Amino acid sequence: MAEDARWIGAALALGERGRGRTAPNPNVGCVLVRDGRVVGRGWTQPGGRPHAEAMALAEAGEAARGATAFVTLEPCAHASPRGPACAALLTAAGVARVVAALRDPDPRTDGRGLDRLREAGIAVTISVREAEAGRAMAGFLTRLSLARPHVTLKLATSLDGAIAMASGESRWITGPEARAHAHLERSRCEAILVGRGTWEVDAPALDVRLPGLEARSPRRVVLSSRHTRESGGSSPDPSTMAQPQEMGSRFRGDNVVWLGGPAEISDLAGVDHLLVEGGAGAAVAFLAADLVDRLLLYRAPILIGGGRAALGDIGLGSLAEAHERWALVDERRLGADRLEVYERHTASAGMR
Incomplete structure (x- = not known):
């Protein structure tokens, strides 16, 4: 054996x-x-x-x-x-x-x-x-059993749970080793999702920038509560949104899929692994919908104080509901930062 x-x-x-x-x-x-x-x-x-x-x-x-x-x-x-x-x-x-x-x-x-x-x-x-x-093979198994992709939520925070300064400044909370690991995680997913606010303000490339893995950049998906199925999957009208100059052509929706809610991930053809990476709003939406299977928690050894919280209300009715949902399956040091990987606890798997 x-x-x-x-x-x-x-x-x-x-x-x-x-x-x-x-x-x-x-x-x-x-x-x-x-x-x-x-x-x-x-x-x-x-x-x-x-x-x-x-x-x-x-x-x-x-x-x-x-x-x-x-x-x-x-x-x-x-x-x-x-x-x-x-x-x-x-x-x-x-x-x-x-x-x-x-x-x-x-x-x-x-x-x-x-x-x-x-x-x-x-x-x-x-x-x-x-x-x-x-x-x-969690992506294949999740698609087969639940008819949706396997969802990994990535959070990069300070020790006190902030994802940005109060001003919104967030580059960079974690160091180069942690960011390189995050790019490796991107390369292992068919699609990566951010919220509309992150897409507008940060203009993220959402690609893989590791030597030799650039061709494995995932498809880009944007979550917007103002986007509906009735829109036919088209991107919002740029004239109705803020337009940071550095967004360039990406803002026009080139090769971008827009979703109106977390449940629509079931419609992402050819996507078995989805990485939810940007924005507290997107993180809250997926946690509240009980659609997160795996957590990547990168923690930097810094205190911000008064910064923007990683999460808002995710719909828990009591503290007891927060327990026994997540199981630690891996942890490691990445430079000065710490990575903890959690998976949905088997006792709560039926909640999905």
Whole structure:
């Protein structure tokens, strides 16, 4: 089991390479091991094809025969115009064993892939590092179970919970290491959302500015309570809004999606991971709507005093409602700053 967990860990690391680029397919990783040596590896490619197993088998060639396939999700059982079923590919390649971290809840597979492997005489092991695999493919699983993207809310605050000076000055609360990490998080999402106020005042680029990852900038989404579905998805009339000069063409709505409320994220096609990044109003709206799955809390070792609070009223009726909603899953130091990562507590997951 220790060896199985080790190789599934390698497959999980490979799967992370595709995160934010494979929707509507999951970001799967696969490692083929024969006689203790890696003979093939793969991860789901941009757009969802080829699948991780197909990539690993293509690299391994004849060396796949008799090997063990370590894969982060049950191999698919359904053929597609875009490619054959992975269970069939593994069978044809002659692998001896398949170790899968997570069963695929997609009704087109949902156990059928494992059954087909067993019927072909292939040994199957399931549920190795299952929780980690669920976290790695949270976007796919959330879209499948809740018909919406997995939502991460990012907050960068002072020790006393401010996101800006009283004047609105906010550049920069955190240091360069924390900001670089935030850009890495952007690269792992298909879309990034800010509130209309942040869009107007700060004119954020919302892109990825890490060397080598610039092409992975997410789609830009703006939340505006004055925008409705009836507007047909068009951007607001620029003549009705303040126009900071540095906004340039971005303000005209080029390549920007406008939403009238948090619930409309379900309509974002091709988006399984959404990062809510800018504005206390947007943060409050998503928390009040109970649509936040993960929190990124960057805290700088500074006190502002009298600054703009990170959050307003999120609709809690009592202090008891605030408890047991969030579980700390990671924490680390980024330069002088501190990052804490929280996920929705399992006890409150049904509230969504």
